[in-house]
Amino acid sequence: MKLSTGFWQTYKEVPADAEIPSHQLMVRAGLIHKMGSGLYSYLPFGYRSIRKVEQIIREELDKAGCHEILMSMVTPGELWQESGRWDAMGDQMLKVKDKGGRDLCLSPTNEEAVTDIFRKTIKSYKNLPVTLYQINTKFRDELRPRFGLMRGREFTMKDGYSFHIDKDSLDEVYDRIFKAYEAIFTRAGLEFSAVEADAGAMADSDQKTHEFQVIANTGEDEVIYCNETGYAANIEKAQTKRGKLQFDLSASEVTRVETPNMGTIESVCDFLKVPKEQSIKSLVYKSTIGDEEETVLVLLLGDDSLNEIKLNAFLKADNLRPATDSEMLSEGFTKGYIGPHKLSAKAKIIFDSAVNLDAYYCAGANEENAHYKGINPKRDVESFEVADLRLAMKGDLTLDEKGVVDIRRGIEVGHIFQLGDKYTKAMGTTVLDSNGKAMNPLMGCYGIGVTRVVAAAVEQHHDDKGIVWPMALAPYHVYFAEITKSAENKELAEKIYNEILEANIEVVFDDRKAGPGFKFKDADLLGLPLQLVFGERDFKKDGMLEIRIRKTGESLKVKPEDVVSKLQ
Numbered sequence: 209m210k211l212s213t214g215f216w217q218t219y220k221e222v223p224a225d226a227e228i229p230s231h232q233l234m235v236r237a238g239l240i241h242k243m244g245s246g247l248y249s250y251l252p253f254g255y256r257s258i259r260k261v262e263q264i265i266r267e268e269l270d271k272a273g274c275h276e277i278l279m280s281m282v283t284p285g286e287l288w289q290e291s292g293r294w295d296a297m298g299d300q301m302l303k304v305k306d307k308g309g310r311d312l313c314l315s316p317t318n319e320e321a322v323t324d325i326f327r328k329t330i331k332s333y334k335n336l337p338v339t340l341y342q343i344n345t346k347f348r349d350e351l352r353p354r355f356g357l358m359r360g361r362e363f364t365m366k367d368g369y370s371f372h373i374d375k376d377s378l379d380e381v382y383d384r385i386f387k388a389y390e391a392i393f394t395r396a397g398l399e400f401s402a403v404e405a406d407a408g409a410m411a412d413s414d415q416k417t418h419e420f421q422v423i424a425n426t427g428e429d430e431v432i433y434c435n436e437t438g439y440a441a442n443i444e445k446a447q448t449k450r451g452k453l454q455f456d457l458s459a460s461e462v463t464r465v466e467t468p469n470m471g472t473i474e475s476v477c478d479f480l481k482v483p484k485e486q487s488i489k490s491l492v493y494k495s496t497i498g499d500e501e502e503t504v505l506v507l508l509l510g511d512d513s514l515n516e517i518k519l520n521a522f523l524k525a526d527n528l529r530p531a532t533d534s535e536m537l538s539e540g541f542t543k544g545y546i547g548p549h550k551l552s553a554k555a556k557i558i559f560d561s562a563v564n565l566d567a568y569y570c571a572g573a574n575e576e577n578a579h580y581k582g583i584n585p586k587r588d589v590e591s592f593e594v595a596d597l598r599l600a601m602k603g604d605l606t607l608d609e610k611g612v613v614d615i616r617r618g619i620e621v622g623h624i625f626q627l628g629d630k631y632t633k634a635m636g637t638t639v640l641d642s643n644g645k646a647m648n649p650l651m652g653c654y655g656i657g658v659t660r661v662v663a664a665a666v667e668q669h670h671d672d673k674g675i676v677w678p679m680a681l682a683p684y685h686v687y688f689a690e691i692t693k694s695a696e697n698k699e700l701a702e703k704i705y706n707e708i709l710e711a712n713i714e715v716v717f718d719d720r721k722a723g724p725g726f727k728f729k730d731a732d733l734l735g736l737p738l739q740l741v742f743g744e745r746d747f748k749k750d751g752m753l754e755i756r757i758r759k760t761g762e763s764l765k766v767k768p769e770d771v772v773s774k775l776q
């Protein structure tokens with residue numbers, strides 16, 4: 209691809225609505241174009257990365273025996289009425305009426321549609337198990353679309369669905385797809401982990417479900433790990449499994465609330481006018497007393513490593529004042545702030561974003577108003593109550609198996625579920641079993657956020673100059689910048705470019721009329737794994753070009769005739 213005839217524009221400015229690195233970089237590197245809230249168009253480079261993810265998914269799922277189909281993106285309301293989800297889906301589902309007044313929706317997911325295809329096609333156990341999947345556009349009218357492709361309203365999902373005669377078969381295919389997912393995310397170059405998840409509204413709670421979480425500080429999810437025992441679960445699941453953990457979560461009513469924005473530690477320190485060297489440990493809570501809801505926060509400033517915290521919650525809390533000694537804090541903390549009022553005993557507390565709070569009285573804790581207790585290292589406690597797992601840090605919690613619990617943030621890139629017969633039953637779907645008896649097949653469903661995977665890869669792989677693509681998802685592999693003036697060298701550059709093309713190496717040829725600084729900046733921002741530089745001045749000296757590795761900055765000199773073999 210030649211940039212002189214390409215369609216590509218980069219930007220210096222960070223877009224105002226882009227709060228996390230992947231969103232900023234994907235816009236600045238000209239990968240995506242914002243059409244509206246949560247609506248993005250994919251530009252040439254961005255679209256190539258998306259298709260690379262799709263291709264990896266296809267190869268691994270086809271290998272696992274799945275069949276690709278493509279369902280209509282609009283689904284009729286009757287199907288959702290049948291399953292009972294027309295109303296249950298809530299306002300994330302965008303409903304429309306056609307000219308005849310019939311209900312339609314833009315698919316947020318496709319269990320109903322695939323069950324309809326299945327029931328009209330398969331009649332016998334002999335055709336089971338079968339797994340269908342598609343890579344298609346989804347629409348969810350998210351409460352807070354944000355972070356670019358990370359949480360769009362329109363996005364690309366791979367959704368797969370399996371059908372089974374019995375639980376053994378469902379377990380077998382579930383495990384096979386679990387392994388395929390591990391292969392997919394490994395090939396994509398992501399650091400991820402598969403964690404136990406909560407089935408939520410999707411299925412009965414006795415069915416298996418796992419999330420695939422990409423580890424990143426800006427992730428919206430929290431994951432509990434225990435290295436010793438291998439336990440890994442998302443926070444909702446860990447909390448519902450409270451019996452397993454050595455503390456009591458029933459002490460208070462705790463639910464999650466999302467804050468719209470996440471800020472960097474720097475921006476929060478700026479806002480609070482505190483030195484950046486100090487890390488902030490934060491506890492933000494919303495209290496509801498009667499009909500009144502208020503956001504209250506306490507900041508504990510310590511001196512550990514820095515963490516990201518959610519900025520908006522801070523900005524929303526007015527009237528911060530320094531905390532008094534009696535209100536909080538002891539060793540390790542040098543300063544504290546507290547929000548507008550103390551908690552009453554009746555307050556229902558909704559937590560958000562306690563960041564690695566490694567101890568402490570939660571909120572305005574005195575005997576009469578402490579609705580729950582934190583972990584107080586001063587007392588020699590055998591057991592304690594903690595309102596939220598996020599209040600507990602490394603080493604403070606132990607599982608039954610005596611493991612140490614760690615909490616990290618994650619991006620949910622994939623989610624697999626066992627659905628049981630929920631949909632086949634509701635939609636009157638039967639096949640004949642080996643005794644000739646009609647039964648409702650069991651189902652599994654398997655999602656991957658294709659566009660979110662690309663954003664997660666950028667979130668995990670970037671530096672201060674730009675993106676650092678993992679090879680498998682890079683839109684191209686080589687960025688070839690020619691910085692020549694003479695006709696003779698221009699011709700040589702063109703010749704080298706053609707040789708690289710002939711060798712089937714994915715190459716971008718920066719033959720634009722621009723200086724070296726301009727080209728190198730763009731090359732670093734776009735972040736292709738290899739950079740090839742033909743600098744006329746150096747070439748005159750030693751007759752060599754230079755290959756640079758974007759990730760490490762290492763470089764090596766290469767003769768024109770060796771370029772192709774070195775790049776391979």
Ligand code: ATP
Nearest residue numbers: 357358359360363365620621622623655656657660
């Ligand atoms: P989240 O918890 O992030 O809202 P979800 O649990 O609602 O995701 P699923 O119904 O499990 O999502 O959908 C399967 C996959 O689709 C998710 O694991 C995620 O990777 C992706 N996905 C879901 N919502 C979005 C979105 N708004 N934008 C991009 N990808 C999404």
Ligand code: MG
Nearest residue numbers: 300348350351
């Ligand atoms: Mg969701």
Ligand code: MG
Nearest residue numbers: 419429620623
């Ligand atoms: Mg989720």
Ligand code: MG
Nearest residue numbers: 419620622623
């Ligand atoms: Mg999910």
